[in-house]
Amino acid sequence: MKKDSETWSSTRWKQWRQSPFFLRNVSIYSAIFIIFILYVFFLIARNINKETATDDHIFQPPPPSHPVTQAQPTPPEKNVGEESNRLTILENDINKLQATLQSSHQLIALELLQGILEGSIPLETLVSYLQKNQEPWASEIVNALSTIKEVKTYPQLQELLTLQNSSYPASLWGRVKYIMKSFITVRKIGKDGQPEGTIDGIRVALQNHNIQEALEIFGKMPHKEQNQLSLWKKMAQDRLTLEAIKKKILLECARSN
Numbered sequence: 374m375k376k377d378s379e380t381w382s383s384t385r386w387k388q389w390r391q392s393p394f395f396l397r398n399v400s401i402y403s404a405i406f407i408i409f410i411l412y413v414f415f416l417i418a419r420n421i422n423k424e425t426a427t428d429d430h431i432f433q434p435p436p437p438s439h440p441v442t443q444a445q446p447t448p449p450e451k452n453v454g455e456e457s458n459r460l461t462i463l464e465n466d467i468n469k470l471q472a473t474l475q476s477s478h479q480l481i482a483l484e485l486l487q488g489i490l491e492g493s494i495p496l497e498t499l500v501s502y503l504q505k506n507q508e509p510w511a512s513e514i515v516n517a518l519s520t521i522k523e524v525k526t527y528p529q530l531q532e533l534l535t536l537q538n539s540s541y542p543a544s545l546w547g548r549v550k551y552i553m554k555s556f557i558t559v560r561k562i563g564k565d566g567q568p569e570g571t572i573d574g575i576r577v578a579l580q581n582h583n584i585q586e587a588l589e590i591f592g593k594m595p596h597k598e599q600n601q602l603s604l605w606k607k608m609a610q611d612r613l614t615l616e617a618i619k620k621k622i623l624l625e626c627a628r629s630n
Contacts, residue, residue, distance in 0.1 A: 476629050478506055479622050482514070486619045490612070492526040510625065514618055524615055525608045527579050530587075533605045534572055534579075536598060570594045584613045 485502060488494030500518055503511040525533070570593035578587035588609055591599065599606070 476626055478508065478511070479626050482511075483619065483622055483626070486615060486622070489524050490526070490615060490619070492524075492529070496521065496524055510622075517614060517618060521611045521614065523608075524612055527582055527584075530584075530605065530609060530612070531576055531579050533608060534575055534602065536572065536601050572598075584609055584616060588613065 482499065482503065485494055485499040489496055489499060496518065500515060503515045503518075570590060572594075574590040575587045578584075578590060588606070591602065591606060591609070594602075
């Protein structure tokens with residue numbers, strides 16, 4: 374049995390040695406063996422380095438202790454200065470915010486004023502809005518509007534511009550004077566060719582949307598005609614007040630921007 378095993382091994386070795394892949398297999402196995410030996414040496418060398426580093430760390434003297442430096446307190450003057458700067462910045466931000474809010478309220482008031490002057494919004498709408506606003510400029514406008522009940526448009530003011538016909542004199546001499554007076558009238562001529570102090574001059578000013586000029590011409594009319602147009606004068610003055618308020622708000626908005 375042992376002889377047969379030795380004969381089989383010898384035969385197997387001869388076959389493997391005579392194989393065409395003998396040299397290639399020997400090279401492969403040799404390379405694997407060499408790599409294994411190198412890996413073992415690498416592991417041994419690494420373990421040695423670790424032990425050496427651990428010993429060095431254990432016997433390394435502790436670093437010299439440095440005195441702990443305490444944080445120096447900030448001088449009181451510096452703290453006061455920083456707080457003052459922060460308060461100044463915060464105050465500026467609040468002022469900017471208040472200016473923005475005031476501008477928005479004024480813009481809404483301008484829109485309402487424009488609607489009132491055009492006859493599309495009643496005056497009570499503006500008064501109610503301003504009464505909800507506690508700012509000084511709003512209170513001033515409410516006080517200025519306290520005596521105004523209604524605002525007429527320019528076409529409505531022209532319709533109110535009519536004189537009542539004088540009664541025709543009953544006596545003969547009175548009728549003669551009335552006729553002669555209608556032919557003899559002395560008026561100054563304005564810059565635009567229209568006579569000053571007449572209803573025609575006022576109508577031209579109203580067509581130009583110039584209520585200030587219309588009131589100036591009204592002041593040059595005879596007192597008798599002024600008395601007849603007293604209601605028109607009140608309406609014209611009320612419109613002039615609203616237009617002046619509108620201009621004032623526009624100027625304040627322009628300054629704030």
